[in-house]
Amino acid sequence: xxxxxxxxxxxxxxxxxxxxxxxxxxxxxxxxxxxxxxxxxxxxxxxxxxxxxxxxxxxxxxxxxxxxxxxxxxxxxxxxxxxxxxxxxxxxxxxxxxxxxxxxxxxxxxxxxxxxxxxxxxxxxxxxx
Numbered sequence: 001x002x003x004x005x006x007x008x009x010x011x012x013x014x015x016x017x018x019x020x021x022x023x024x025x026x027x028x029x030x031x032x033x034x035x036x037x038x039x040x041x042x043x044x045x046x047x048x049x050x051x052x053x054x055x056x057x058x059x060x061x062x063x064x065x066x067x068x069x070x071x072x073x074x075x076x077x078x079x080x081x082x083x084x085x086x087x088x089x090x091x092x093x094x095x096x097x098x099x100x101x102x103x104x105x106x107x108x109x110x111x112x113x114x115x116x117x118x119x120x121x122x123x124x125x126x127x128x129x
Contacts, residue, residue: 004026019126027084
């Protein structure tokens with residue numbers, strides 16, 4: 001659930017966080033609450049609340065200034081996460097928020113081996129020393 005919490009932290013507090021990296025993360029809470037999209041479920045589901053946010057909300061500018069990175073595999077145990085990532089990708093694109101989302105191969109499963117490779121790539125981009 002690290003990717004889910006990274007997304008919640010960034011999208012709920014863009015005044016504190018200017019970068020988000022999620023690996024095989026969820027972006028909405030239907031896994032936990034079904035179709036109940038109100039109250040705390042809505043407030044903790046970035047795909048839901050960013051999609052519904054007013055275009056002139058001050059956070060929109062902070063999102064646009066931030067660095068948003070996500071990667072997800074297309075292999076075993078990634079189906080729900082892949083769908084959630086695609087949805088968030090569509091929301092950010094529609095809202096004009098720059099982001100880098102990558103969809104790794106069909107052999108890339110929900111596993112530490114792959115997350116390590118993803119982290120290596122993205123952290124080299126973020127801290128190229």
